[in-house]
Amino acid sequence: MKAKAEAQPARLDGLKWALVVLLVSAAVLGNMYFSDTPLLYRVVGVVVFIALAAGVFLLTTKGQRFLVMAREARTEIRKVIWPTRPETTQTTLIVLAAVALVALLLWLIDSLLSWIIQSLIY
Template sequence: MIPKAKSSRFDFAKWPSVIILTTVGIAGNQYYSVLPILYRVLALLTITILAVFIGMQTAKGKSFAVLVKEASTEIRKVVWPTRQETTQTTLIVVTVVLVMALLLWGLDYLLYWLLS
């Protein structure tokens, strides 16, 4: 369970600043489209890093960081199938799909023959 982060009294001002930074980044990228792409990418990266930094200072941002950390811990616990297991499972699924397709085709043909 994600612990409840304590909200700051300035959280209400941080989210609009994140939205404004994002809007400025998008509008600035469009407005300065004549500049080389390298400069625009660097500017967007800088604005994005700043917006993420401000967003992570809020209670929701801190909760999100905890969620990401716990999710990565859980992903490390997953036992992934081997190549052989994946191949065998795929072959079983393909075989079952083909058998079911043949059965349904046969049933459809039989019903068509009986009704005609």
């Protein structure tokens, strides 16, 4: 009995996925077909169709797993200890100094190699 209960959503998932593909296709094809219509109306139509497709997607098994993953990610983001403003400023200045130093070294090496090659050619 449990196997039938698990098999049923998989079959319905196929129909839901077909509906998602149909809605996205309708949004794209409708946007192309009504190219003479003002842009605002076309954008509203595409957004409505994509929102409907997203709603149907969230009803699928993968959509449900996506929602669970999004909730877990939100919980993990809340646990992060973000750096303070002075820490961020200090780190940014260190990175900028390191980039400037490497750029200067690369310029010096390039100039030296250029001078060596020029002296060999002439």
